[in-house]
Amino acid sequence: MVDVVILGSMAFDSLETPFGKVENALGGSATYAATAASLFVKPGIVSIVGSDFPKEHSNFLESRGIDLKGVEHAQGKTFYWRGKYGFDINAAETLDVQLNVVEGFDPKVPEEYKNADYLFL
Numbered sequence: 001m002v003d004v005v006i007l008g009s010m011a012f013d014s015l016e017t018p019f020g021k022v023e024n025a026l027g028g029s030a031t032y033a034a035t036a037a038s039l040f041v042k043p044g045i046v047s048i049v050g051s052d053f054p055k056e057h058s059n060f061l062e063s064r065g066i067d068l069k070g071v072e073h074a075q076g077k078t079f080y081w082r083g084k085y086g087f088d089i090n091a092a093e094t095l096d097v098q099l100n101v102v103e104g105f106d107p108k109v110p111e112e113y114k115n116a117d118y119l120f121l
Helices: 029-037 055-063 102-104
Strands: 003-007 011-017 020-027 043-050 067-074 079-085 090-096 118-120
Touching: 003 029, 020 029, 029 043, 029 055, 029 079, 043 079, 043 102, 055 067
Parallel strands: 003 043, 003 118, 011 079, 043 067
Antiparallel strands: 011 020, 079 090
8 A cells, every 4th residue: 555646757857957967867756756755655656657767767766665556668768858957956947858658648546546645746
């Protein structure tokens, strides 16, 4: 059983800041929310990833106690975001967005998630 169901994106993020840059890092709102929530509760994610999503990312999330039964694996590419931050780290400039498998996503909530105390969208 999970305490909180998190429905959101799982993505590859490429970003640049005045302090460095990274390509194709694990990103997405569901990923970040679930990782933070895992410090306090048992989260479960409802999302979609493409066939290019590496097992090491799933392993990382599962190592945090995050349940991935609600993550659909589809043929195609995972959602992608590229952005840039200046010295004001609160303001991002989006340079590229590729919806990929998210475009046709129809969320399916696993039965064992339906008794969760909270839903985070």
